[in-house]
Amino acid sequence: MTLSNSIRGEVTVRHLSKTFTLNGQPLPILKDFNLTIRSGESLAIVGASGSGKTTLLRILAGLEEADGGDVLIDGRRVRGVGTERAVIFQEPRLLPWLTVIDNIGFGLETRGLSRDDARLVAQRYVDLVGLNGFEIAYPRQLSGGMAQRVGIARALAVQPEILLLDEPLGALDAMTKIGMQQELARIWKDEDVTTVLVTHDLEEAIFLADRILILPREKGGEPRLIDIDLPRPRDRSAPGFVRQREELLGLFGLH
Template sequence: MNLTATRRGEVAIRDLSKSFQISGRRLDVLSQLSLEIRSGECLVIVGASGSGKTTLLRVLAGLETADDGEVLIDGRPVHGVGSERAVIFQEPRLLPWLTVLGNISFGLEVRGEPQAHARETARQYLSLVGLDDFAEAYPRQLSGGMAQRVGIARALAVQPEILLLDEPFGALDAMTKITMQEELSRIWREENVTMVMVTHDIEEAIFLADRVLVLPQVRGGRVKLIDIDLPRPRDRSASAFVRQREVLLREFGLH
């Protein structure tokens, strides 16, 4: 299934700066960041805690306002949230009183889609994430990985140009996380959506990304953009994968 192949989803970040006031002191989180995100690519953002990863994602989502600079999507400035973007958080935040199918169709129905059409679309995305048999289940009956699959299906059902993910697998156990990374990679390829993801997991970044954006640990440090030129599907045990992990570890001073 490829319902989003004709969409664009190009992002331009220009001289973006963002700070916060903490106990009367200004904390600069992002400083004059400029970046082009290509249509259909997967960009993964890594960096130490406090480096601005989630802040950048929230600015892209329209949930935070930058102090200076701008974000353009397909050449149009971003002002607040928009239907061309969907966000997936670490917790799927499903509505407990709705079934799985109801959770996925909810966003479409809120936008005015007839219920029958919304449910038909929801079933397509439920199938995409491999949960056809759980359409009538409730969130309390799902495992963590299954709930996050529903969250992904719900985000994709509204057919965004850009999928923004904030550590979506951070709360999952190691084996479930690997499975979900493989599933997300497959879904991203099939849907041809632009994907921007925040993670603390360097191996996850290498497995998923076309490029990795490394935010500096030190204020005023240099932002780095690293191409991940590995064939897909990716083999975590391959020597090229291991070498790429060593490159990223060196960026963090860990190797």
């Protein structure tokens, strides 16, 4: 037991299956799916629409129930949502009636901190995501990129073992997106957290992830895991990066 106690943020998925019903027809999304996410690693999940990448993330988050199989975190079987996990959604999902700092402190307050204590902790994360000066702004006064920073800070503030990101930059414009990717890379370097990132952007996956899980489009195809052994901080124009992207595009039959 002493050994497993020291592991923090390891996710094991065993024999997971999930089937949706679409127009009365069963639509299998995941079938006997197995995966281990190492403690502290960044895993990106890519795949075509309908490949089940968001479903897998939602099951890991506890927002969706699997039909069969287990999710284990640090060796413990989990059901439903849990405080060791935090989710960053595609939309910032901020509470419009709370200021930036109180939105960031939301998760802390639901865990029993007083508003003042939550603000004290939240201020550190305001600094981390570079929103100084916007503490008492309301969400409607923020740009899309700033709002998503608040969402990221809110998730980091509860110091989760595992951070689950569901296409977090998917709704941002191209320029903001690249800036945010660099910021995420910087933040993850400093935070001791396992990250699972669902994205449809291959370049984003290569830029951020230690490993990429590719879910097959056609049923019966095998998921593939690819190691990204590129030095950090990563450079999009480096030959290794470009080669990696070509290789991945090839796997999708796109070149």
